[in-house]
Amino acid sequence: MKRPVAERGFSLVEVAITIVIIAIALTAAIAGWGTIARHSADVMWQTKVSYLGQAYLEEILSRRYDELTPLGGSPPCDPCTPEAQFGVNAGAPITSKDGESREEFDDVDDYHGLTENAVGLFNALVTPGGIQPYEGYEVSVQVTYVGSSYFSGSDSELVKQVIVTVTPPANTGQSPVVFSALRGNY
Secondary structure, eight states, X not given: OOOOOXXXXXXXXXXXXXXXXXXXXXXXXXXXXXXXXXXXXXXXXXXXXXXXXXXXXXXXXXXXXXXXXOTTSOOOOSSOOHXXXXXXXXXXXXXXXXXXXXXXXXXXXXXXXXXXXXHHHHTTTSOTTTTXXXXXXXXXXXXXXXXXXXOOSGGGGXXXXXXXXXXXXXXXXXXXXXXXXXXXXX
16 A cells, blocks of 8 residues: 655745745845945055055155255264254154255155145156056145154154155045154164
């Protein structure tokens, strides 16, 4: 005698529950992919900002400490303080020289107050129109003497802090990034 084969299947309730679970999972996955797609370019923007900040700091720090510093190092001084040498107070902002063009910047102080489109750094390096990936990036530079809160000893006033702020284009949704370095008179 043959046994009757029991028919198996899904009930209507089980099918409805499965459809609801799949719909919720797909909605969450699509929302997650949307977030990933919106932020997929963040790494590119952050890389460009980092490159520009580093490039500006390298350019500025490769210059002389100030107009009185000879090429190759600091002059002998006694006492070695900005007040004694230049009549400047530690912690005071540096004033850049008026009338000097960007190509004539030869010391760190010349960059104080510089605000430009990032393309300015590359003007001498590329042909016109060749730097489009950096269009819209703004760079500003501040230079100040560092007070003795950072260092101790009489040489603490011979240090300048260079602050470079890189602002990406407004349509990126990225915040400005601040880069900072110290430059001593050596």
